[in-house]
Amino acid sequence: MKIYYFLFFLFFINAQELRFIDEIFDDVSVTENIVYGNAPDLPFIFLFEWNTYDIDLHMDVYEPIGDTMSDRPVIIFAHSGAFFIGDKNAQDMTALCESAAKKGYVAISMEYRLGLNILSSYSGERAVYRGVQDGSAIIRYLREFHDEFNIDYDKIFFWGSSAGSFIGLHLSYVDDNERPLSTYGNSFDPDLGCIDCEGNNYIHPSKPAAIVSTWGAISNLDFIDEDENIPTILFHGTSDLIVPYNEGYPFTLNITLPYVYGSSKISEKMNLLGINNTLVLEENKGHEYYGAFNGNFDLGGGPNDYWDSILYDASHFLYNYLNILGDINNDGILNIQDIIIVMNFVLEITVPTTEEFRLADINSDNILNILDIILMVDQIVELEN
DSSP, X not given: OHHHHHHHHHHHSOOOOOTTTSOOOSOEEEEEEEEEEEEEEOOSSOSSSSSOEEEEEEEEEEEETTOOOSSEEEEEEEOOSTTTSOOTXXXXXXXXXXXXXXXXXXXXXXXXXXXXOTTOHHHHHHHHHHHHHHHHHHHXXXXXXXXXXXXXXXXXXXXXXXXXXXXXXXHHHOOGGGOOGGGGOOSSSOOOOOTTSSBOOOOXXXXXXXXXXXXXXXSOGGGOOTTOOOXXXXXXXXXXXXXXXXXXXXXXXXXTSOOEEEHHHHHHHHHHHTOOEEEEEETTOOTTTTTOBTTBHHHHTOSOHHHHHHHHHHHHHXXXXXXXXXXXXXXXXXXXXXXXXXXXXXXXXSOOOHHXXXXXXXXXXXXXXXXXXXXXXXXXXXXXX
């Protein structure tokens, strides 16, 4: 009779909200201006790059209040601004961080170095590369102090908007042996060094586990190699005049900046190589079409309906690359087979191992019961919708 009792609850009790998909926390704490690195920066106006000065690089950390989970996944958010303007306090970045933290992530809005001569393709390549070095530094910093931040060493995701997406894509797919020639400098400008050579001295892998690219691009499709399978979801409007969704020059006609390949071309290359990716194109939509202008909702009229759809699609995409609670048989899929195993644990027909108990305890209350099974069912329904 116990089995019928459980089935009754499975199908007739309201489903619970799902961590990492739904905003299950009401409040978020923010720790501002944590220094993750130090690197040479440029003055706002410059001709050559020898006149640098060292600055601290800061990040703001958003965490859900009342969270008891250990080894939490992380999303790093990098703002827009064409490597010329913008900062970690942009309205879209703070809103993204708050939403991610309420879903159970540790969310981080990062500061990175700016400095671009818009009349120079050479300067454009170096600006992106400095941003990539800063992206490397913040990931290595988080992995060095993962215990202090109570985060998962392996589950660090990167989400960029426009210039921030350039950072995420190049960080994921450029290796030191693929450095643009411009990054080695000349008589007036210094060699920028290797990707992991700036910011801090922590030695850890600097690639993210997955990336979200909103209206981003990459400067060379050959950077994307088959062995660099970093799952990627790409969002782009087909009427983007700032960053082409297909290929071309940034700002449409600015031939002084590097030629780039947008989301459509990136997805094509990833599909050719068998790299996990999702492409979301919105017809006749422009840059930052979720309602921002250089990250500012007041100027962009947002957030709008596209904001909600992007958050929904990105959350479900990243969820696939978490160590999914409930996948008891470790086949990478959460389905009815896992539910049957957990029901046997709850009914005390079989005894779980320590690892099986951890995966089955969906709500992390150290008890296996009907609530965990309800959450598993809800998880399956969410992922199928």
